[in-house]
Amino acid sequence: MTQMDSDWWKHTVCYEIYPSSFKDSNGDGVGDIKGITSRLDYLKSLGVGCIWLTPVYASPMKDNGYDVSDFYQINPLYGSMDDMDELLAEAKARGMKIVMDLVFNHMSEESAWFLESKKSKDNPKSDWFIWRDQPNNWRGIFGGSAWTYSEERKQYYLHTFGSFQPDLNWENPEVRKALYDIANFWIQKGVGGFRIDAIVYIKKPSDFADGKPDASDGTVFIHDMTANTEGILDFLHEFKKNVLDGKNVFTVGEANGIHPEELHRWVGKDGVFDMLFEFNHLQGGDIWYRPIRLSTLDVKKAIFQSQKATEKNGWYPIFFENHDKPRSVNAYFSEKANKELASKALITLLLTLRGTPFVYEGEEIGMSNVNWNSIDDYNELNSRSQYEMALQEGFSHEQSIGFVKALSRDNARTPMQWNDSLNAGFSLGKPWLQLNENFTQVNVASQEKDPNSPLNYFKRLSQLRKNHAVLLNGDFAPILESDPQIFAYRRTWNGKSLTVLVNLSEMEASYASQIVEGQTLIFSNLDGVKLGTLRPLEANIFE
Numbered sequence: 001m002t003q004m005d006s007d008w009w010k011h012t013v014c015y016e017i018y019p020s021s022f023k024d025s026n027g028d029g030v031g032d033i034k035g036i037t038s039r040l041d042y043l044k045s046l047g048v049g050c051i052w053l054t055p056v057y058a059s060p061m062k063d064n065g066y067d068v069s070d071f072y073q074i075n076p077l078y079g080s081m082d083d084m085d086e087l088l089a090e091a092k093a094r095g096m097k098i099v100m101d102l103v104f105n106h107m108s109e110e111s112a113w114f115l116e117s118k119k120s121k122d123n124p125k126s127d128w129f130i131w132r133d134q135p136n137n138w139r140g141i142f143g144g145s146a147w148t149y150s151e152e153r154k155q156y157y158l159h160t161f162g163s164f165q166p167d168l169n170w171e172n173p174e175v176r177k178a179l180y181d182i183a184n185f186w187i188q189k190g191v192g193g194f195r196i197d198a199i200v201y202i203k204k205p206s207d208f209a210d211g212k213p214d215a216s217d218g219t220v221f222i223h224d225m226t227a228n229t230e231g232i233l234d235f236l237h238e239f240k241k242n243v244l245d246g247k248n249v250f251t252v253g254e255a256n257g258i259h260p261e262e263l264h265r266w267v268g269k270d271g272v273f274d275m276l277f278e279f280n281h282l283q284g285g286d287i288w289y290r291p292i293r294l295s296t297l298d299v300k301k302a303i304f305q306s307q308k309a310t311e312k313n314g315w316y317p318i319f320f321e322n323h324d325k326p327r328s329v330n331a332y333f334s335e336k337a338n339k340e341l342a343s344k345a346l347i348t349l350l351l352t353l354r355g356t357p358f359v360y361e362g363e364e365i366g367m368s369n370v371n372w373n374s375i376d377d378y379n380e381l382n383s384r385s386q387y388e389m390a391l392q393e394g395f396s397h398e399q400s401i402g403f404v405k406a407l408s409r410d411n412a413r414t415p416m417q418w419n420d421s422l423n424a425g426f427s428l429g430k431p432w433l434q435l436n437e438n439f440t441q442v443n444v445a446s447q448e449k450d451p452n453s454p455l456n457y458f459k460r461l462s463q464l465r466k467n468h469a470v471l472l473n474g475d476f477a478p479i480l481e482s483d484p485q486i487f488a489y490r491r492t493w494n495g496k497s498l499t500v501l502v503n504l505s506e507m508e509a510s511y512a513s514q515i516v517e518g519q520t521l522i523f524s525n526l527d528g529v530k531l532g533t534l535r536p537l538e539a540n541i542f543e
């Protein structure tokens with residue numbers, strides 16, 4: 001394997017697919033694997049070389065596949081193992097790889113492993129999950145106690161997420177071995193890598209002590225008690241040795257709460273993964289009625305820190321969206337912002353920062369948040385529990401639904417907008433989740449025809465990235481670091497240098513034009529560029 005081959009994932013664009021919402025091939029209203037296969041040429045046209053599928057394994061779908069019942073089976077809603085093999089082969093024929101999601105912190109309550117574990121205190125899988133006689137005061141990520149009582153076993157089991165997602169006991173070597181076998185099975189099938197779900201939670205503190213309450217009901221957020229517990233990396237180094245070493249697959253861990261200064265322990269030569277999704281630059285917060293609003297400067301600082309931290313060691317996954325987050329054109333900008341320009345501004349960062357871009361389905365056309373006024377319209381469980389929590393805190397319906405509108409995971413999960421025909425060309429049947437009603441204006445087909453659309457902007461910039469080694473390999477140096485509006489940096493490689501200037505604010509901004517002296521404008525999201533000023537949301541690249 002040459003150095004270049006083994007680093008293929010550093011030089012491509014990854015595209016995240018939420019299978020339920022991407023493309024339905026059989027009219028049941030739910031996207032499926034054949035639907036994905038039918039759109040590979042579209043993805044190729046974006047310059048995508050790697051496709052991350054959120055879980056497609058057998059699952060009761062209480063958390064849309066993040067509650068896996070069997071990692072060796074494909075969910076019949078999505079198709080069959082033959083469909084999966086066909087997708088792998090068709091992707092390969094186009095020079096693309098499929099990346100699977102490993103949900104190794106927990107399983108479904110309906111998995112054979114849990115069904116056995118809960119039968120008694122002494123069955124062969126009795127300690128494959130985490131059982132206690134008494135709960136502590138930890139609150140799960142989807143709200144409520146992190147412990148649920150099993151009548152059958154007469155004990156409580158721990159769940160970081162929903163009560164239907166019991167946490168696996170990583171302390172048990174048999175559990176770890178069973179998980180490594182699963183990953184190796186998928187490597188044998190020819191996948192190109194793994195996105196590893198909720199991985200910071202696999203190690204629990206051994207005393208399971210109560211935490212200092214952070215909510216009026218006396219509970220403490222489980223994340224603050226279990227994320228990144230000492231000893232976690234020993235498990236992960238073992239995973240690396242048993243699964244990854246010597247294989248041409250890459251890994252990107254989902255690591256909420258890991259800070260740039262800790263990255264070196266997680267990625268690169270002494271770490272375990274190739275990349276880590278840390279979330280320090282994303283808008284949000286764990287309790288939606290207490291949202292965290294990052295300013296442009298905060299976002300910039302967070303990204304600059306991660307770029308710095310992965311400069312010499314490891315690699316950075318650049319992303320602004322995923323299936324758990326609101327759409328970026330809403331998250332980072334005001335209601336009034338010109339969404340097309342905003343989308344192009346972010347696409348500019350996505351495709352020119354140092355690292356591997358991860359684009360989420362629909363981001364390339366600037367899909368935006370929904371505007372649903374009833375909680376019954378929302379499918380995903382966190383929206384419902386956050387809404388309830390806000391009501392309980394005394395917020396009105398209007399206020400509570402406002403929090404949900406801003407942060408609901410359903411914002412990102414509405415069906416992909418392919419065209420302006422029935423159900424946006426997503427399905428001939430009734431979609432499992434309502435469409436965003438703006439699909440008649442925002443869709444792939446109309447953007448393909450419009451040379452100025454976000455989609456064509458994405459394609460051109462993706463091509464430019466491919467043709468400029470400096471964008472793929474170049475060093476990264478921040479400029480205008482304390483400017484509150486402009487996100488700016490230089491990429492340099494082999495005597496070549498590119499300067500990227502993006503005004504992330506909705507007001508005009510100015511800068512000292514010397515920073516681009518002697519350079520030529522090669523790319524912009526607006527015509528009529530004037531040195532020294534940037535119109536609202538203007539993005540320029542100089543060479």
Ligand code: NOJ
Pocket residue numbers: 063066067103161197198254323324
């Ligand atoms: C993170 C996933 O991205 C999210 O969708 C899921 O609900 C949780 N992990 C639990 O698996």
